[in-house]
Amino acid sequence: MPVTFKSAVDRYVRANKLASNTREEYQTTLRKWRAWGGGVPIERLERRTIREFLDWVYDRAVADNGSNPGRTANKAREQLRAVVSWAWEHDLIDTLPRFPKPVPQRDVAGRHYLTKAEINALYFATYRLRRPRLWREPAPVGRYWRAALVVFFNYGFDAGTVWGSCSFHEPILWRHVIWDREAPDRNVKQHSHWGWLYYRRVKTSKAFYRPMNRVVHAHLRSLLPETVEPDAPVFLGGGTRPNDRFRKLCELAGVPPKADIETGLAKPWVLKDLRKTCATYHDENLPESSIEILGHSVGGITYRHYADRAPLAFKAISTLPQPSAFLSLVRGFDGQCPCCRRPFLDAS
Template sequence: MSTNFPSAVQRYCKAKKHSKGTSDEYKATVRKWINWGQEIPLEQLSRSSIRDFLDWIYDDAVKQGGENPERTSNKARDHVRAIAAWAWENDIIESLPRFPKPRPQRDVAGRQYLSKAELNALYFATYQMRRPRAWKQPHPFGQYWRSAIVLFFNYGLDTGTIWKTKTTHEPLLWRHVFWSHESPDRQSKLRSRYGWLFYRRVKTNKSFYRPINRAVHAHLRRLQPPMFVPEEPIFVGGTARPNAVFKRLIALAGIRDKVDIETGVAKDWLLKDLRKTCATYYDEHMPESSIEILGHSVSGVTYRHYAHRDPLAFKAIMTIPQPSAFMALLRGIEGECPCCRRKFAGE
């Protein structure tokens, strides 16, 4: 009995337990296969048929005005190759078909992270943020955003972890902050001088117990209410569209749009770029530490089950150099220019 490509992809994604984002990419390849219109069983895949499919994807991407059709074709090639390898391992096909070589693609992209000078400007620009109407929170509107930027930089959090923008998100609550030195994770024997933070990733729902460093500790203590309410969210002021607020903050900081080097197209900065910024500086400070801190999926049985990565993440978080603006609160110059000590306008 022959196996069609869409059903093979469905079985493959179910067996591999991919994240939603990865599964959506495979579903997109399935839609392209259906639109291609050639019903070739998986057992009859050959180099020529795979080349025809990839050529069709390339031509279709060109017609739609894609900026990098070579990359689109190569991504579909990787998907088909992964499906074929899985089918061969599970005795669905007798042998692996030969694959055409990938097309040369443009891998050069513009800078996708904020420099430390831009992070400083972003931090100080929060003093100019206008508070929303009927603002009744105990702290200024910008104070929540300053603290959020510090957490984005140190942990690479998802937007939904800071502000609950969807009903399925679990935001940071005050019960997720532990001020004790001992880790709340019973499997860890590490001790943090400033406490611990618990959160879950939006994409994978994986839980993390991370140490709190000096900069994060100062900003969380600054937000801590007089009366401890465990179920209260730590951060407010994100509104229903936090990226819209972030774009206004970018404009206040005078940060130029990010530009693709190849196409020259200007794009807006998004809160997701703070996660990329976090990964960039962690890998610069301690190579491979961003994999564990950001919760990226990794391959290899040894890495996933036997390699103990907690000490690496602990050391990286506790020692990563902070942008100078993040230390203003600790140095007693909150709300003042670090060079001339003039008060910022706004708050």
């Protein structure tokens, strides 16, 4: 029985448990395929047919006054290729068709990650954060934000993983922090001198045990209350809208806005950009390690099911060079720059 593009998309989306926004993007490509008149089964796809479809997507984007029609066509190409490759891996089709090259697209110059100097400035600025209303914790709110910056930089967490701002989020609790050397997961053979951290991704609900390095260990220890309740959240001070507080922190740190990739206009930084920052520095330190650190889906049955990726994540987290401000607490100079010993309020 011929495999239609619609049935392949439906099975691909269900099998990979994609996020709602990603599923909608695939449905958009499917609607374009129908509007173009794509009735060709995917096992009979040829390079010429794929090129005709992508040319139609490009011309339609131009007719609709799209700001970047080349990127629109390349997005449809990536999604079509992902579905067809998945169908080939699962023996729904016998051969992979040849795909045409991507069409030229406009790439707007812009940096979408924070430099280490800017991260240092954000760390300095946490000492100037105002006490939230009804704040009753013995530790200042800036201490929680310093620890949050550290875990964002090292693990690329989602904001919901840290603060659990929505009801369906599973935030990090104190029972998720393991101080033992041995990993709770029996499949992980490595031993971490600084302990382990358990968390679950917001989008995919995948669970991970990650080693703590010296910097993460010191900052989580600084948050440890006198009486630990296992089901109490580790991080506080995010509020219902942590992105608003992060923008305020950027203002205090003097971090300029970023450039939008589509329009080139200035846009404020959001907490998701810390996830991109994590990926940038992990790949710079250990190429391709960000795929495992961030919990992204990977292609290829062999890589997904047989490759042992735990040592890669262990080495990446253990060897990641840290911003200089993160080392202050490790060296016993809380509130002082570890290089010049100036108070952070002066250094900022």
